[in-house]
Amino acid sequence: MLKEMFKLFKKQQKKQSSSVKKLGGEQSDLKEKEFSRHLQENLSILKKLYSVPDNKDIKLRELYLEGFKKQAALLFISTITDVKSVEENILKPLTENTSSTKHVRDVVSVQMVHEISYFKDAVKDINKGNALLVLEGEAWAYVLDCPDFQSRAIEKPDNEILIKGPKEAFNEKAVANISLLRKKIRNENLIVEGIEVSQRSHNDVFVLYIRGLANEKLVTNIKKRLGSLEVNAIQNLSLLEEYIEERNYSIFPSILNTERPDRAASFLEDGYIILLMDNSPDSLVLPATFWSFFHSPEDHYLRIHYGNFTRALRMFALFITLFTSAIYIAITTYHAEMIPPDLLLAIASSREKVPFPAVIEILIMEAAFELIREAGLRVPSPIGPTIGIVGALILGQAAVEANIISPIVIIVVALGGLSSFAVSDLSLNFGVRLIRFLFILSASMIGIYGMTAFFVAGLFYMVSLKSFGVPYLAPLSPSYKSSKDTIFRRLVKNENIRPGFLKPSDSQKKSDGA
Amino acid sequence: MIQSKGKLGIKEFISIIALTIGTKLSDDTPSIIYENAKNAGWIATILIGVMSFIPVIILIKVFSAHKDKNLHEVIIYLFGKILGNLISIIILVLGASALIVDSGVYVDIIGTMYFTKTPPSIIYLILMAVCAYGAKRGIEQIGAVSWLLLPYLKITLLVAVIVSINEGTLGFIFPIWGEGKLEIVKASAKNLSIFSDFLFIGLIAPLVVSFKDFKKGTIISLIFVTLEISLAMVTFVMLFDYTTAEMLSYPFHETIRYIQIGFLTNVETLFFPFWLVATFIRFSFYLYLSAILLGGILKIKEFEYLIPLVTTIVILIGLSPDSPSIVLYTMRQYILLLLSPAFIFLPPLMWLIAKIRGDFKNETVQESS
Structure with a gap:
């Protein structure tokens, strides 16, 4: 109880301090000011805010507008604004304008023009790539819409690769x-x-x-x-x-x-x-939910049997990744009687020369596999294939010949490692790979019993997990009204209700049998 | 945030019962029934199921008048504070000793059949630790896990049954009536308590989504479990004949050792994990029930915190017997003998008192208004 009180106290203190504290070095007091009628005053504040002569990509253009008969200034950050648009749609119309009755918004030809009167709003908009126009004798400024951030074009997805289906991916914009x-x-x-x-x-x-x-x-x-x-x-x-x-x-x-x-x-x-x-x-x-990590959009783009076949494969791969190494350890150390005698003899003879117990053998190989994988990911692409060849062929071959690893362990670990790639979602992939090690440890301690105990405890944990109030394994368990898109999918025309665990306002997706 | 907290759907409810009571076919329950009913054990099981219908239906009837109360609260309401608490304490003691003996039996199964070199204390600790964790997560989670795994557990069981029936001899189930019809009735009456768990299920009655689901779920699962155990009993007799089946402490485990599937000669390690999963779920549920009842008696609202305590007590007492196979077997018979009358007489008694107090009238009035 004392602990909790202490925690509460600490939290309160933290909250208070954070709300009172201002962001240092942000010149907040300058930002709170309003624009004045004097251009030079406004400019000096803007210059201070943007450290104008030092900050190289801040452009401040002062000019005399013939039409309005006023001194004016235009401020923008050249690296994030569309400079061409500034030239053609703002500067050109402004300088060529001769009528004194027109307003600024009627002269410039950009999409949007706002009038603002606080510096903090001006700063926010300039930082978003807009240009700011200030006129002599006006206690407000104009924000002219012309942002242009650099980014790459829309490309094909790199990580979620499909054969059938749309090929666009999000980009950084x-x-x-x-x-x-x-x-x-x-x-x-x-x-x-x-x-x-x-x-x-x-x-x-x-x-x-x-x-x-x-x-x-x-x-x-x-x-x-x-x-x-x-x-x-x-x-x-x-x-x-x-x-x-x-x-x-x-x-x-x-x-x-x-x-x-x-x-x-x-x-x-x-x-x-x-x-x-x-x-x-x-x-x-x-x-x-777990299923959204498990699914791939291609399951629905492919015809139903093909899609369900890939789902079955993926589920199978998931279990292989989790269990092969652990089962190998459990069976060879605790339940040798369940292997058919011929196979048992084969395993025994191949392990005869290996000085390590099965766990160590597996752990060495798993570590090697994870290393190859991580190194292969980070290595610059021209060298990539070399790492794969060195890692997979030479290392494995040499380890077997040096009697450090038995050949069957290489099969077991490679199978598990390969299968882990079928779990396409990166986060779930990492989760599965880490849990695999826990299974290996529990199997090495008390065989199948330990594995099952860990499995059940893990399931209890998984069903108690919630993501924003939604049970992790919903709608399979606890069961909810849904289109039953879990391990297998149904015909698209029969997937006619939205998942019930989301409590959607309208749950009917299409009329029955449409 | 979104879901109504801690409620059980009908699917989860049925699967919990199917796993907790259905698992009895894999411990020494079959041997206890064979002892009296010989090769007609499967008929005795069906008879037990049929006879259990009476108290179960009466119990449901009692609950129909008290829809938001659990067993303990109903007992307190019907029998008054002192007598009610006393009855609850007796039920708790019986339930807890059944839990201790049962868990001892299961540890004995694991220790003698699979992990002969591992000290039983370690097996016990792991078993109870996992179960305590499961129970602590709550009934909703126990239900979710059992619903998730139920199909796989029952499919593997079915595979084992089919393979054993293939290898068995049909002639072993004759004479159909075993030692005589009267013997079967006697055996059933004596062992009626194998379904006494249904009494304890009253403890989670208000946690089921609706009373209708509770009623339907209880009856469906009673039928399911009866058929399941009875089928298993037929299988054991066909495989071993009754003299052997009666001698075996754990016929199910001998069965999965005996059978072979294709080129695999020793398949027990294939079935073992599935049976283990059911075991874990079963004791999680029992722990949860004991904690609810204890919490009710001691008036502790957050009874989840009692689970570690109950677990520790179970482990300490469960580890004490020296030769578990024999001690537990006799203990189990005694407990079954004691639980039978509680299971048969308590629900009618409750119903009678409720009737006298006029609870059912209230209900009809409420419904009509």
């Missing part, structure tokens, strides 16, 4: 990503809400959901959670994921990461919520 989604869901109820999550770098997170499908409570809960973050900077979604997930230390992922807009769109249509962010070539889907 949130606007482009939203456009990809809008292309798939042409409905005004697709809501894109922006929430600023960091105080210094002003990173925006876009919350996407379909109004009328997504559960309102869930949406407000997520928005609240995003709004309550007190962080200086969150670069991208991968970092954000750790801020908003519920069980940080859990071995199972609870938020799905996908780089495929088609997949994100199908989740949206089922009532899930998608998060997008600039600088992230992917999207977060929440809430996520």
Whole structure:
């Protein structure tokens, strides 16, 4: 109890201090000011805010506008604005204008023009790639819309590779990503809400959901959670994921990461919520269940039997990854009687020269495999194939010949390692690979009994997991009303209700048997 | 946040019962029944199932008047505070001793049949640790896990049964009536308590989503479990004949040692994990029930915190007997003998009192209004 009180006290203190504390070095007092009628005064504040002569890509252009008969200044950051648009749509019309009765918004030919009167708004907009126009004698400024951030084009997905189905992937530009989604869901109820999550770098997170499908409570809960973050900077979604997930230390992922807009769109249509962010070539889907990690969009793009065949293969691969090494250890050390005699003799003769117990043998090989995998991933691509050949062929061959590893262990470990690639989701893949080691340890201690005990305990843990209030293994267990898209899928025309665990506002997806 | 907390659906409810009571076919329950009913043990099992219908139906009837109360609360309500608590304590003691003896039996199975060199204390510790963890997670999780695994466990069981029937001799089940019809009835009456767990299931009655599901689930699972155990009893007799089946402490495990599938001659390690999973779920559920009852008697609302305590007591007492195979077998028979009357007489008694107090009238009035 004392401990808890202490914790509570500490928390309170923390909260107080964080709300009082201001961000140092942010010149907040300057930002709070309003624009004045004197141009030079405004300019000096802007110059101070942007450290103008030192900051090389901040362009400040002062000019005399013949038409308005006023001195004016244009400020923008040249690296993130469309300079051509500044020249042609802002500067040119302004200088060529001769009528003094026109307003600024009638002269310039950019998409949007706002009038603002606080410096903090000006700063925010300039940082987003807009240009700021200040006129002598006016106590406000104009924000002219012309951002142009550099990014790559829309490319093919690198990690979630399909044979059949759309080949577009998200890129680092949130606007482009939203456009990809809008292309798939042409409905005004697709809501894109922006929430600023960091105080210094002003990173925006876009919350996407379909109004009328997504559960309102869930949406407000997520928005609240995003709004309550007190962080200086969150670069991208991968970092954000750790801020908003519920069980940080859990071995199972609870938020799905996908780089495929088609997949994100199908989740949206089922009532899930998608998060997008600039600088992230992917999207977060929440809430996520075990099945969303297990599935691949291709299961639905392929015809039903082919799709279900790949699902069966994937499930099989998952179990092979988890259990082969552990079962090998358990059987050879504790349950030798269950192997047919011929095979037993074969294993025994191949292990005769190996000085290690089965566990050590397996662990050595597993470690080698993981090393090869990690090294192969980080190595510059021209050297990549060499590592694979050296690792797989020479190392294995040599280890067997040196009597460190028995050949059957290589088969067992390679089979497990290979199968792990069939679990395509990166997070689940890591989870499975780590759990495999725990199974190896429990098998080495008390054979099948230990493995089963660990398995049951793991299941108890898994069913008690929740991702944003949704049980991890739903809708299989505890069972919910749904289209039964779990281990196997049904005909697409029979998948006519949205998953019940999301409590969607409208659960009917299509009329029965449509 | 979204889900109603801690409620059991009908599927989960049935699978919990199917696993907890169905697993009895794999311990020494069959031998106890064979002892009296000889090769007609399977008929005796069906008869037990049929006879159990009476108390179970009456119990459901009693619960129909008290839909949001669990067994303990109903007992307190019907018998008053002092007598009610006394009855609950007796039930708790009986239930807890059944839990201790049963877990001892299962540890003995694992120790004698599979892990002969591992000290039983280690096996016991692991078993109870996992079960305590499961029980601590809550009834919803126990239900979810059992629903998740039920198909696989029952399919493997079916495979074992089919293979053994293939290898068995049909003639062994004759004479159909064993030693005589009267003997069967006697054997059934004596061992009625193998379904006494249904009394304890009253403890989670308010945790099932709706009363209708509770009623339906209980009856379906009673039928399912009766048929399942009876089928297993036929199989054992066909494989071993009754004299051997009666001698074997754990016929199920001898069966899976005896049979072979194709080129695999020793398949018991294939079936063992599935049986183990059922065992873990079974004792998680029993631990949970004991904790609920104890919590009810001691008026502790957050009874989950009692689970470690109950587990420790179970381990300490369970480890004490010196030759578990013999001591536990006799102990188990005594407990079954004691539980039988509790199972038969308590529900009618409860129903009678409820009737006298006029609880059922209230219900009809409520329903009509």
